[in-house]
Every structure is written in C-alpha cells, then in structure tokens.
Amino acid sequence: LRENTPVRYDEHRECWDVFRYEDVQYVLKNPKLFSSERNRAGTSMLTTDPPKHKQLRDLVNQAFTPKAIEALAPRIQEITDELLAPHLSGGRMNLIDDLATPLPVIVIAELIGVPATDRREFKEWSDVLVKGARDDSEEAFQELEKEKLKNIQELYAYFTDIMEQRRLKPQDDLISLLLDAEIEGEKLTEEEVVNFCILLLAAGNETTTNLIANAVRILSEQPELQEELREHPDKVASAVEETLRYYPPIVAIGRVAREDIELGGKAIKAGEQVISWVGAANRDSVQFERADEFVSNRKPNRHMGFGFGIHFCLGAPLARLEARVALHTLLQRMERIHLAPETTLEPIQSAFVFGVKEYPI
Numbered sequence: 001l002r003e004n005t006p007v008r009y010d011e012h013r014e015c016w017d018v019f020r021y022e023d024v025q026y027v028l029k030n031p032k033l034f035s036s037e038r039n040r041a042g043t044s045m046l047t048t049d050p051p052k053h054k055q056l057r058d059l060v061n062q063a064f065t066p067k068a069i070e071a072l073a074p075r076i077q078e079i080t081d082e083l084l085a086p087h088l089s090g091g092r093m094n095l096i097d098d099l100a101t102p103l104p105v106i107v108i109a110e111l112i113g114v115p116a117t118d119r120r121e122f123k124e125w126s127d128v129l130v131k132g133a134r135d136d137s138e139e140a141f142q143e144l145e146k147e148k149l150k151n152i153q154e155l156y157a158y159f160t161d162i163m164e165q166r167r168l169k170p171q172d173d174l175i176s177l178l179l180d181a182e183i184e185g186e187k188l189t190e191e192e193v194v195n196f197c198i199l200l201l202a203a204g205n206e207t208t209t210n211l212i213a214n215a216v217r218i219l220s221e222q223p224e225l226q227e228e229l230r231e232h233p234d235k236v237a238s239a240v241e242e243t244l245r246y247y248p249p250i251v252a253i254g255r256v257a258r259e260d261i262e263l264g265g266k267a268i269k270a271g272e273q274v275i276s277w278v279g280a281a282n283r284d285s286v287q288f289e290r291a292d293e294f295v296s297n298r299k300p301n302r303h304m305g306f307g308f309g310i311h312f313c314l315g316a317p318l319a320r321l322e323a324r325v326a327l328h329t330l331l332q333r334m335e336r337i338h339l340a341p342e343t344t345l346e347p348i349q350s351a352f353v354f355g356v357k358e359y360p361i
C-alpha cells in the first residue's frame, strides 16, 4: 500500500488513507489543513485545534514534563515490585492482567488524585472506557454503547464528588491543579475538569499496557536481546523506543481536511476524513534503514508512535518511564522470559490499536 497507493480513497470506509512517512508527517504538522475537531461528546485537547488546543494543553503541561515525571520513578518502581511479587517463584504469569494493565491505571489514579481505597472501581471504569464490542453484530455494538454511557455517567458522579472534596481541601494532585487553573482569567468548568481526567484515562492506559506487552513480546521472541539488556540496563530505553516504531500501540491517527488539498497527487476535498497510518510510516524504508527489522539500539529513531506536531503525546515521558521500569524489573527478576507453550496470540479487535489480548509468560 505504501509503495503502490501511498494516498488512496477507500470507498467502503469513506476516508483517505495516508501511508508514507513524509505524507503522514505533513498531515500531522499542518493542523490548519487537517483538523482534529470531531463531533464527540465533550471536548478535550485531543479533539480541539489552535488556539483552544494550546490553552488546554498548557494547563497540564507542567505536570507531564520529563523532569516532573522522572520524580515518579521511585513510586513506579514500588508499584511494579508489588505487582510482580506474587510471580517471582517461576511458573506462569499473565503479563497483561498482572502487570501491564494495573501499572498505568494505578499510576494515573495517583496522579489524578483518586484515593487508593477506590482503586478497584476506578480500574473497572477505566477498562470500560476503552472496551471493544464482544463481536461485530449491531446488537453487541448497541450493548457496548449503553454500557459506555452508563460508565461515563458513573465517572462523572465519582469525579464530581472528588472535586467537591478538593475544593475544600486542595492536595498535591492533578484534580486540585485543574480546579485552580484559569484560561484567560476564567476557571475551568467542572465538566471540563472531568473531561480532562477522562481523557487521561482513555489516552494513557490501554496504550501503555500495549507498549509494555508489545515490548515483552519482542523480548520473548529474541532471547539474545534479553541477555543483552540484562547485562546493559542502560539499553532498555532505546529498546522501548524501537518498540514504539516496530510495534506501535497506536497505528493510525484521524484528521478531517479543512479545505481542498492535494496530497500525493490526489485531490482531497474539504470535510473528508484522512487517516494517517503511523504503523506504515514507521516501517518506511525511505526514513528507516532495515525498516522491517527490530534494531534495539536504533539511532536516531524518529518514529511517530507518539504522533507528531502540536498533538504529540502529552503522556510520552510517563509512558516511556513506566515501560522502562517494567521491562528493566522483569529482566532483572526473571532469568528467562518466554511465551507460555501452546498459546495462540489473539489481536485486539481495533483498527487503531495494535496489541494482543493475552500474553501469558
């Protein structure tokens, strides 16, 4: 597709697909031509364009700078150790349920300011937020929509309650920070604060889960890489980066054309949907040598696993740190990691997410 139809219109899905590195980058770096605004319930920075986008993003930027995130390393290590403790005597561990899912959920819950006692409920809400339909039927789809609506209502009620508590007694957490924040002299509405929290859950949890799982998948496929990283823990960070290129958790990013645009010799009309295939761009041999090989120490590595341009992933430093700690700890505590025998890998049912449902090790 990248070579033969680098930009193409799909009649069935009624959208444009963009596959080449250069073209994907062009789409993502031109928000004036390709808008992120979508008709979704609730606005967030992910679905707004400049200038509103920058105002929203600036509110939380300080909480997500590499420096602020690095300070979380000891706590992330502690959570990882606790989650791994029951699995260190050998035997089988369900990587996804036992580590890759709970780790980002617990970290984000603590950042937002969810009390530890509410964590179980919180995880359930967080799971439903990104849940896929049971099968392809219309009935399954309707059922899921209903469940999601109920879930959002419960999350709203829950966060409204926490907001009341933080108004009375601010804490060192994101909810308190957001309640205090102002855009052009105006406070955020309660709805905006809740939307913010929901965005962080939806954008940050399943993606980080898949990054950890996809990285462990590569490690178990390449025992010699395990050895190398065990001996040289400083190389774990570049292996995480290469995972984001080779097996990116998000493989496609959507935009809408704002005006008639020519791209790759094709005429895109205003209002049409444009899907940028990061998964294809990340394997483009014009940009990457040995593009279809996992090169754990690849430098430079200008993958677009976290997107590109003004919407570049806000949580990238956090996701990188969690993945680094998780991999490093697994490698140090386990002599040899391999996929449990007779496991059939099942892909997550989604056009945008790349990962497997279960990964027993």
Ligand code: HEM
Binding pocket: 036, 045, 046, 047, 057, 108, 199, 200, 203, 204, 205, 207, 208, 211, 248, 249, 250, 253, 254, 304, 305, 306, 307, 308, 310, 311, 312, 313, 314, 315, 316, 318, 319
């Ligand atoms: C944006 C991927 C983890 C919060 C994005 C985008 C991508 C992405 C591709 C760009 C979307 C676009 O251009 O429309 C990932 C991956 C992750 C990850 C692969 C894990 C491996 C996180 C985490 C958080 C987070 C942990 C927060 C706790 C966000 C937010 C945005 C975003 C708020 C919107 C930024 C904006 O619109 O300016 N992410 N993400 N992400 N991500 Fe992540």
